[in-house]
Amino acid sequence: NAGVTQTPKFQVLKTGQSMTLQCAQDMNHNSMYWYRQDPGMGLRLIYYSASEGTTDKGEVPNGYNVSRLNKREFSLRLESAAPSQTSVYFCASSDRGLFNSPLHFGNGTRLTVT
Amino acid sequence: RKEVEQDPGPFNVPEGATVAFNCTYSNSASQSFFWYRQDCRKEPKLLMSVYSSGNEDGRFTAQLNRASQYISLLIRDSKLSDSATYLCVVNVHGGSSNTGKLIFGQGTTLQVKP
Numbered sequence: 001n002a003g004v005t006q007t008p009k010f011q012v013l014k015t016g017q018s019m020t021l022q023c024a025q026d027m028n029h030n031s032m033y034w035y036r037q038d039p040g041m042g043l044r045l046i047y048y049s050a051s052e053g054t055t056d057k058g059e060v061p062n063g064y065n066v067s068r069l070n071k072r073e074f075s076l077r078l079e080s081a082a083p084s085q086t087s088v089y090f091c092a093s094s095d096r097g098l099f100n101s102p103l104h105f106g107n108g109t110r111l112t113v114t
Numbered sequence: 115r116k117e118v119e120q121d122p123g124p125f126n127v128p129e130g131a132t133v134a135f136n137c138t139y140s141n142s143a144s145q146s147f148f149w150y151r152q153d154c155r156k157e158p159k160l161l162m163s164v165y166s167s168g169n170e171d172g173r174f175t176a177q178l179n180r181a182s183q184y185i186s187l188l189i190r191d192s193k194l195s196d197s198a199t200y201l202c203v204v205n206v207h208g209g210s211s212n213t214g215k216l217i218f219g220q221g222t223t224l225q226v227k228p
Binding site for chain 2: 035040041042043044045058059090099100101102103105106107108
């Protein structure tokens with residue numbers, strides 16, 4: 001049982017490049033989330049998906065897009081990376097309703113944009 | 115003012131000490147409260163939920179004070195392995211079953227020394 005799997009673990013991009021962060025969970029959870037974590041800021045919600053086929057903006061959605069491909073997978077895309085998007089990105093899922101804990105997090109993706 | 119505030123620390127304590135962290139929240143509509151633990155460069159993991167009557171899990175005790183809008187985490191008999199960042203998380207429910215948000219504090223860092 002892998003839980004929540006994120007890829008890649010590390011990525012360096014140049015300004016303007018695009019990339020997709022992949023996330024998959026094998027716990028049959030309905031709700032999935034993308035957060036970013038920056039020093040002194042706490043985790044901030046980028047996008048979330050209450051269930052397969054639905055996505056909604058979180059607190060800091062600008063510069064990102066998401067796809068809930070199926071119940072298992074929720075990807076995050078940066079169309080044109082900017083240095084302000086340098087951060088640690090966490091995907092999470094939950095099975096007790098939207099925004100109910102516990103959230104199960106993936107290992108994180110460390111992204112640097114130069 | 116941040117919606118959820120924590121003293122970032124670090125709290126440096128010797129093994130065996132008792133240490134307490136507080137977390138204040140600003141939204142009186144907050145309904146659920148949690149403590150997460152995050153080890154260095156790892157993902158957050160749920161430590162415990164915080165119930166109105168207070169709750170204990172081994173050496174850890176969580177308490178909620180709705181009147182003063184804060185939650186606390188007490189760790190007794192600190193171990194080296196308790197060294198981590200402790201995140202306060204508050205769930206603010208929306209008006210319907212599919213709305214609301216989880217607000218993460220920036221975390222309090224604990225270093226337990228031999």
